[in-house]
Amino acid sequence: MKGVKELKRRLKGVKSIRKITKAMEMVAATKLRRLQERALATRPFAKAIEGMVARVAEHADPAASPLLAQPAKIVREALIIVGADKGLCGSYNSNLNRAAVQYLRRSEAEGVQTEAWILGRRPQGFFAKVRGLEMRYVHPTNVEKVTYREIMLLAKQIVAAFESGAVQRVTVVGTRMLSLSSYKAGTQVVLPVARPAAGTQTKEATDYILEPSADRILARLLPRCIEMQLYAAVLEALACEFASRRMAMKNATDNADEMTHHLSMEYNKARQGGITGELLEIIGGAEALKG
Amino acid sequence: MPNFKLELVTPDAMVYSGEVTSVSAPAEEGRIGILAGHAPLCCTLSVGEVFIREANGQIRSFVVGDGFLEVSGNTCRILAAVGEPVEAIDIARAEAAERRARERLKARHEQDFDLARAETALVRAVVRLKLGRERSSKRAR
Numbered sequence: 001m002k003g004v005k006e007l008k009r010r011l012k013g014v015k016s017i018r019k020i021t022k023a024m025e026m027v028a029a030t031k032l033r034r035l036q037e038r039a040l041a042t043r044p045f046a047k048a049i050e051g052m053v054a055r056v057a058e059h060a061d062p063a064a065s066p067l068l069a070q071p072a073k074i075v076r077e078a079l080i081i082v083g084a085d086k087g088l089c090g091s092y093n094s095n096l097n098r099a100a101v102q103y104l105r106r107s108e109a110e111g112v113q114t115e116a117w118i119l120g121r122r123p124q125g126f127f128a129k130v131r132g133l134e135m136r137y138v139h140p141t142n143v144e145k146v147t148y149r150e151i152m153l154l155a156k157q158i159v160a161a162f163e164s165g166a167v168q169r170v171t172v173v174g175t176r177m178l179s180l181s182s183y184k185a186g187t188q189v190v191l192p193v194a195r196p197a198a199g200t201q202t203k204e205a206t207d208y209i210l211e212p213s214a215d216r217i218l219a220r221l222l223p224r225c226i227e228m229q230l231y232a233a234v235l236e237a238l239a240c241e242f243a244s245r246r247m248a249m250k251n252a253t254d255n256a257d258e259m260t261h262h263l264s265m266e267y268n269k270a271r272q273g274g275i276t277g278e279l280l281e282i283i284g285g286a287e288a289l290k291g
Numbered sequence: 292m293p294n295f296k297l298e299l300v301t302p303d304a305m306v307y308s309g310e311v312t313s314v315s316a317p318a319e320e321g322r323i324g325i326l327a328g329h330a331p332l333c334c335t336l337s338v339g340e341v342f343i344r345e346a347n348g349q350i351r352s353f354v355v356g357d358g359f360l361e362v363s364g365n366t367c368r369i370l371a372a373v374g375e376p377v378e379a380i381d382i383a384r385a386e387a388a389e390r391r392a393r394e395r396l397k398a399r400h401e402q403d404f405d406l407a408r409a410e411t412a413l414v415r416a417v418v419r420l421k422l423g424r425e426r427s428s429k430r431a432r
Contacts, residue, residue, distance in 0.1 A: 045300045048368050052361050056333055148302055211334035212320055220335055221359060224372075228302065 004274060007267040014263060018256035024088070025249035031144075032242035039177075039235040046228050053225050057195050060214035067159065067193050067222045071168040076113045078136065078158060078167040079104070080190075080230070081127065082174035082237040083120030085142050089245035092175065093122045099185035100173045101130060108132055115167070117158065119143045119234065146234055148227075155227040162191045174233045175240040181247075183240040190229050193222055293327035294346045296366045299353060301374045306353065310346040314367055316360050317341070323360075325367050332362040338414045340377070340422055341369065352377045354422050356415040373415065380423035389416035 057068060083096050100123070107114055115136040118124050120143045127133055137157070141150070161167050170191035177183050210217055292312040299307040314325040317339030325332075336358045344350050358371025392413035 041304055042302055044298070044305050045302045045370060048298070048300050048361075048370055052333065052359060052368070052370065055361075055363065207330060209330055209332040209334075211318060211323075211332070217333060217335055217359070224359075224370075231302065 004267065004270045007263060007270055011260065011263045011267055014256050014259045018253055018260065021249045021252040021256060025246055025253055028089075028242045028246035028249060032239060032246055035235060035239040035242060039232070039239050042228070042232050042235065046232050049221070049225050049228055053193065053221060055208065056210065056214060056217055056221060057193065059208050059210065060218055064215040065193075065218040065222055066163050067191060067226075068195060068218070070192055074110075074112050074168040076115065076167045077107060077169045077171060078117055078161060079114050079133075080117045080158070080170065080172045080174075080233075081119065081123045082143070082172065082234050083118070083123035084237075084241045085121040085144060087122065088248060089241055090248035090251075092241055092244040093126075095185045096123065096173065096175055097126050099187065100127070103171070103173060103187050104130065104133060112169075117154075119146075143234065144238060146231075146238070148231055151231045151234060152227050155223060155230050158191070158230075159223050159226060172230065172233050174237040176233075177236055177240055177243075181243070183243065188229075188233070190226055193225070295325075295327040295329075297343060297369070298366065299341070299355070299369045299371070299374055301371055306374045306376070307343075307351075311343045311367075312346060312348075313344045314369075315342040316355075316369065318360065325360075325362060327365065329362045329367070331364075332360070334360050336360055336369070336371065338411065338418050340418070341374075352422070354380060354419055356418075357411055377422050377426050380419050380426070382420065382423045385416050385419040385423060389413065389420060392416055 060068070063069070079100070081096070081100055084093055087093060104114055113134075114132065115134045116127055117137040118127060118135070119139040124138055128135065137154075139150075139154070158170055162170055169189060172188045172190055173185070174188075175183050175185045294310040294312055297307065297309060297311045297314055298305065312327065316323055316325070317337050319335040319337050323334065336355060338356045339354070341353045341355050342350060343352070353374055353376050355369065355371040356373035358369060358374070361368045361370075392409055395409040396413065
């Protein structure tokens with residue numbers, strides 16, 4: 001009978017863990033779908049505004065907006081880190097941390113100071129311990145509940161920091177979706193706004209009416225564009241997080257299934273072994289009495 | 292009249308996309324009208340009403356808040372932070388927004404008060420209300 005009780009206990013444990021991972025998988029799948037829809041809904045606006053910025057910037061003087069000015073030397077940089085609130089999502093968090101630390105070490109080597117603007121509880125805990133990084137902003141609520149308004153206010157602070165000359169570059173570190181099932185942590189410079197390279201001028205370049213004037217349009221357009229880029233980056237990172245969590249939980253559920261299978265085989269064998277042993281004892285006893 | 296394509300986009304959705312024959316929009320320096328074949332243009336919009344005449348002659352109107360209008364090629368694009376068909380305006384919500392904006396303006400000495408934002412919010416609420424009420428009184432008649 002040895003081991004049967006123990007096996008039964010383990011089997012029960014594995015089964016209840018499987019229930020939890022299965023539930024988490026389904027929750028992540030639902031949230032993923034909702035976030036993907038939200039991320040997709042922002043696409044037309046993001047695309048349109050980027051095109052508009054490119055066309056207006058092409059016709060404007062580089063001095064038209066402080067957000068277009070390429071600084072001579074970068075002394076200080078703002079790094080916006082977009083991460084998750086929770087773990088249990090595979091290598092999502094560690095990939096993000098690795099990408100951010102790599103970037104940080106590189107800018108350190110170039111003599112750039114970095115301040116961190118953090119969204120997400122996880123990176124908040126991790127980057128508090130990273131050397132050479134000053135915490136400038138920590139998003140007060142859960143990233144998952146993010147609204148456009150919150151991002152708008154955040155973008156305003158970032159633009160103000162750039163305009164005042166406190167930082168000379170703003171970079172986002174986040175996870176981007178490559179396809180529905182593959183994602184990668186990477187960096188993207190949001191400020192100064194990239195100008196279209198010379199020589200790519202469209203044929204409309206000659207007569208483009210700007211009302212009231214290029215600098216006034218840019219003064220309103222560029223902050224909007226940055227808001228949008230940030231919002232898109234956050235939504236995309238969230239979608240990746242849930243895709244990653246769904247995958248991790250699916251693997252956990254599959255493993256639990258496999259373990260349940262092995263354990264129940266073992267349990268059945270042990271139980272059968274016990275019964276056989278008892279039978280042998282009874283038969284042996286009966287034989288002895290007869291004899 | 293020749294057609295051209297109009298897209299009205301907000302950060303959350305594509306509010307309108309279709310063939311139209313004319314667009315009238317509240318540009319920052321006065322209302323402008325766009326017909327097919329307009330020269331490339333980019334301008335800022337203030338809060339107000341956008342009228343469009345669809346290819347089948349039907350006139351529709353939208354309320355937009357704080358946006359941009361661009362004409363390039365034979366496409367007109369309106370990007371706005373807020374945009375909705377006039378018939379979708381929720382008067383009760385607009386009234387609440389107006390009250391909120393007025394309260395914010397009253398509390399202007401508090402910290403991190405953003406005058407420009409509060410004013411835009413108020414204007415937006417008032418325009419919404421005006422358009423929404425006009426519409427519902429028209430329907431009542």
